[in-house]
Amino acid sequence: MTASHPRHRRALAVPAGMALATALAFLPNTAATAAPAHQGAAASDAASLSYVVNVQGGHGAPAHVKKAIAKAGGTIVTSYDKIGVIVVHASDADFAKTIRKTPGVQSAGATRNAPLPSAATTDLGSPKVLSAAEVAEATQEAAEGQDPLQNLQWDLPAIKADKAHEKSLGSSEVTVAVIDTGVDDTHPDIAPNFDRAASVNCVAGKPDTSEGAWRPGAAESPHGTHVAGEIAAAKNGIGMTGVAPGVKVSGIKVSNPDGYFYTEAVVCGFMWAAEHGVDVTNNSYYTDPWYFNCTDDPDQKALVEAVSRATRYAERKGAVNVAAAGNENYDLSSDEITDPSSPNDGTPSDRVIDPSECLDIPTQIPGVVTVASTGAKGWKSSFSNYGLGIIDIAAPGGDSTALQTPAPPATSGLILGTLPGGRWGYMAGTSMASPHVAGVAALIKSRHPYAPPALVKALLYAHADATACTKPYDIDNDGKADAVCEGPKNRNGFYGWGMADALDAVTR
Secondary structure, eight states, X not given: OBTTBTTSBSSBOOOOOOOOGGGGGGOOSSOOOOOTHHHHHHHHTTTOEEEEEEOOTTSOOOHHHHHHHHHTTEEEEEEETTTTEEEEEEOOTTHHXXXXXXXXXXXXXXXXXXXXXXXXXXXXXXXXXXXXXXXHHHHHHOOTTSOTTGGGOTHHHHTTHHHHTTTOOOOTTOEEEEEESOOOTTSTXXXXXXXXXXXXXXXXXXXXXSTTTTSOOTTSOSHHHHHHHHHHOOOSSSSOOOSSTTSEEEEEEOBOTTOOBOHHHXXXXXXXXXXXXXXXXXXXXXXSSOSSEETTSHHHHHHHHHHHHHHHHHHHTTOEEEEEOOSSOOBTTSSOEEEOSOSTTSOOOOEEEOTTTEEOTTTTSTTSEEEEEEOTTSSBOTTXXXXXXXXXXXXXXXXXXXXXXXXXXXXXXXXXXXXXXXXXXXXXXXXXXXXXXXXXXHHHHHHSTTOOHHHHHHHHHHHSBOOOOOSSBOTTOSSSOSBOOOSOTTSBTTTBTOBOOHHHHHHO
């Protein structure tokens, strides 16, 4: 989540720096702005809420359910018949309660607490942008065969990606979808590897394929573009290098102009990925408005069911789904957690939840790869969520430079990534850890092109470098434990099966 706007991202923004003027020389003339088509649909429903209505999948919405939706004042936006999820707009506050009484409706719930947003945008804050001087200095120090900014990427050797690239950059037949805030495909490090056919805008809950609709607007978060570069920034003599610089990357935009990731958009994103040959999805967010969705609440239960159906369908169609664990230093295996931020589009309150019954989605959905973050010293990042039996694997997501200082020539403990407008900059969070794992999964898929998702995940875990618990974990050195790690070296609450290993991904 972005520090200045904590309800959304699983990245931690830091103060903005100077814009990278020299980078603009590489930027194509195409403007990195989102197509406005989806905004019009949202604006027209300003007094409505959005709902998901879940029925049996595979047969389409039954006629009597459609009739009941209309009678209750609802308008069907789209229907994902293969998984039985219907997206509906309705202004009656009792719509969900009414429609749940209809035979054949398995669950239904509001996806938000606030009315559908207008086209207004909100500045989500900026990462630390590299200055021209920093770029020039890094370029001078780059070794032969390295991209100019690779010296600043301590995260690549942390997972042996630099060594992996000597063997393979990954296959252009493999696509990783960035389900996020949008991707600027005009960026010189992203353009060579961008998969336009697998890109879309899903903000309204149904696909918008108009040209550029997958890009972030000028005032929207750079988060998705940063993630895309971490995964697949081309090894092209410009800027930085991605974990899998030979694979394709697509942008599936699911956050609205106000920065919310609502259920209908997330469902659309997974369904689009499933139907367009995507091999890996990266999910560095939680589904708004509830940080944890409790299955004893009928609305939240419906949201869990809808997103679960979509992730399962994407996996059945061949996609490995990778997700960030979150940035609150929560123990997701504990008996209870106090969630002070939900609902983040209404009036949040301190509610005590059981994380085994109230799920962070898609992160805690069975089958999804859950990724914890590490810093430059290899320890769990100070902010990263954790939990025995919850965390599957760990990867670099950065941390405060003061807490985990990288070895020279790297200067920042944060993670370098691409930014809209042909720039590069630093961010940190489990948002940055997840794309490292998505990139390694893409390398595995490149080496084993016929491997189903279950095998890709098995190899991902088998190749991981087992990492023992950090005990005691007193990362700020104040004499008090900041978190408690449980479990053995090869499967524990901080690092799961261990640190992702890109070299094994391309050699084993």
